[in-house]
Amino acid sequence: MKKIILTGDRPTGRLHIGHYVGSLRRRVQLQNEGGFDEIYIMIADAQALTDNFDNPDKVRANIVEVALDYLSAGLDPAKSNLFIQSQIPELTELSFYYMNLVTVARLQRNPTVKAEIQMRKFENSIPVGFFTYPISQASDITAFKATTVPVGEDQEPMIEQTREIVRKFNSIYGETLVEPEILLPENEASMRLPGTDGQAKMSKSLGNCIYLSDDEETVRKKVMSMFTDPGHLQVSDPGKVEGNTVFTYLDAFCTPEHFAAYLPDYADLEELKAHYRRGGLGDVKVKKFLNNVLQETLGPIRARRREFEKDIPYVYEVLQKGSEAAEAKAAQTLSEVKSAMRINYFDDRELIMQQQEAFANRAAQAQARENGRRRGKKK
Numbered sequence: 001m002k003k004i005i006l007t008g009d010r011p012t013g014r015l016h017i018g019h020y021v022g023s024l025r026r027r028v029q030l031q032n033e034g035g036f037d038e039i040y041i042m043i044a045d046a047q048a049l050t051d052n053f054d055n056p057d058k059v060r061a062n063i064v065e066v067a068l069d070y071l072s073a074g075l076d077p078a079k080s081n082l083f084i085q086s087q088i089p090e091l092t093e094l095s096f097y098y099m100n101l102v103t104v105a106r107l108q109r110n111p112t113v114k115a116e117i118q119m120r121k122f123e124n125s126i127p128v129g130f131f132t133y134p135i136s137q138a139s140d141i142t143a144f145k146a147t148t149v150p151v152g153e154d155q156e157p158m159i160e161q162t163r164e165i166v167r168k169f170n171s172i173y174g175e176t177l178v179e180p181e182i183l184l185p186e187n188e189a190s191m192r193l194p195g196t197d198g199q200a201k202m203s204k205s206l207g208n209c210i211y212l213s214d215d216e217e218t219v220r221k222k223v224m225s226m227f228t229d230p231g232h233l234q235v236s237d238p239g240k241v242e243g244n245t246v247f248t249y250l251d252a253f254c255t256p257e258h259f260a261a262y263l264p265d266y267a268d269l270e271e272l273k274a275h276y277r278r279g280g281l282g283d284v285k286v287k288k289f290l291n292n293v294l295q296e297t298l299g300p301i302r303a304r305r306r307e308f309e310k311d312i313p314y315v316y317e318v319l320q321k322g323s324e325a326a327e328a329k330a331a332q333t334l335s336e337v338k339s340a341m342r343i344n345y346f347d348d349r350e351l352i353m354q355q356q357e358a359f360a361n362r363a364a365q366a367q368a369r370e371n372g373r374r375r376g377k378k379k
Contacts, residue, residue, distance in 0.1 A: 001178070002354035006029060007044030008085070011062035012052065015069040015295040017294070018202035021190035021252045022152035026183065028074040030150065039080040040144045040326055041070060043319070044084045047093070047136060051120055051127035069317050071214050072305035077318045084319055085140065094139040094337060097300035101168045102135055102161070110134055112157045119205070138162040140178045143330040150183040153191040155199070168317035173340035177333075181327050189251035198227030198245040208296070212301050219298060225292040227285045235282040241273045254293045262292040 007023060009015060015024065031039055043066050048059045055094065062082060070082055085091060107113060113134060117126055129136075132155075141149055141162050159182040166177040185191050192201050195208025202209050210222050228246050232239035241247045247269075256268050266272045272289075275281045293313055306316060338344040 001147065002037040002145070003148065004144055004146045004179075005033065005036050005039045006042065006141050006144045007040075007146050007148065007150050008044050008089045008140070009066055010044045011050040011059055011066045012048050013062055013118045013204040014065045014213050015073075016202055016204070016211045017298075018152075018209070019252075020073065020212060021068075022185055022195055023150050024070075024073050024075075025190075026150050026185060027080070030183075031076060031079045031266065032074075034079075034147070038144070038329075039323075040146070040329070041075060041080050041082050042046060042085050042140060042141070042326075043067065043083070044085045046091070047133050049086075050127055050133055051122075053127065053129070063091050063319070064312060064315055065213075067319055068305050068308050071132065071176055071308050071318070072301045074304075077111075077322065081322040081325045082318055083322040085374050087323040088143070088327050088330050090327065091136070091139045091143055094143055094334060096342065097337065098135050098138055098165050098169070099132065101165050101172075106135060106161070106164075107131060110157050110161060112154060115154075134158050134161045135165070138165045142166060143333050144326070145178040145329075146180045147257060148183050149180050152287075153184055156182055156184075163362050169337075169340075173337075176336055178342040187251060193252055194248055196226045196245065198221050198243070212298060212371040213305055214298070215302070216295060216299075219294055220291050224287050226290075228286075232276075232283060234281050238279040239276045239281070239283075243274060243319075246283070246290055247276070248286075249275060250286075250293065252260065253297060255291075258289075258293045258296070261296075263289045264352060322379075332348040 005027070009019060009023075020104070027039075029040065030036060043063055045059050045063060048062075049056065068081060073076075075082060078272050084328060108354075113131065116130075120130075122130070137158050137160060141159075142165070151159070159180060163179050166179045169177050194200065195202045195206055196210065197206075197208045200206055200208070210219055214222070223246075226245050226249075229240040229244050231237065249274075250269055254269055259266050259268060259272075263272070264276070270282070272286070276286065335344065339347070342348075
């Protein structure tokens, strides 16, 4: 079996460093290691429209923003297919078939759906498209026969729902779909990076993000205003590392090499944490170190983005070619799904000939009965 990756992002804004450590950094790594036969990276505009249906221009404008973030982070069109979800009509058809395999009660129990509904304050006015997006996600994953889905831990319930759909489909129609596995970030801090305010996960809607495309001064200001330990009022005070946003970010980003370059008084992060816990280490010093770490990480990404911004037609060409390749793959899977469901009427020549023979036999039997009736009358 081929090893295939499918993952992606909703184009509701520029990507931030939570996206980067949660999934994007790993995608680039997996792409460059060459261990997968096919990689599909999706800009999920159709999903974004489920809760932005009244503002399509927002989604439209952010297609290129996300594509620029992908390319500047290191995704290579020669190794990964970058595509736009809405340009693959087969995904919509697969979603329709999968809807028969999932109950409303099961969707209501999905923790990710429940959390998103609460965050968006939909209450009793939930758009059907938004409510059923776990089914759409299952369509996206299975259309490409993805064996691996690199995402953050908040997406685990979605992947499990996909696996349930795959198992139910295969049990009814025969082995057709591939059951995917989730690939989580390598360290805990990267799984759900908090916002700069420390109050929730990093979220565009909450305004607590550091974006991949933020300039150097913007990043510095955001880092220096970051939430730390509210009880650490003076340098001499012992400080808490747990729940301290600055240290969570250092867990996600820094390496021993960063200490050698920017904070040689410490061998590694554990030594820095120990000093902070016992007191005598100020927040400003730690924040300045974090700023240096982030600037080193984001600097090359910003530089590459500036180059890609000079040729936007090329960016759209990448997306068009990737979408064409993605549609070819999805069309093959849809054909297999329709065959398994016995709804491939025009492709099934055996069915057509069997029915032709059946109708011919029926006509012959009717003619034989008519002939017998006529003979009976003559007697």
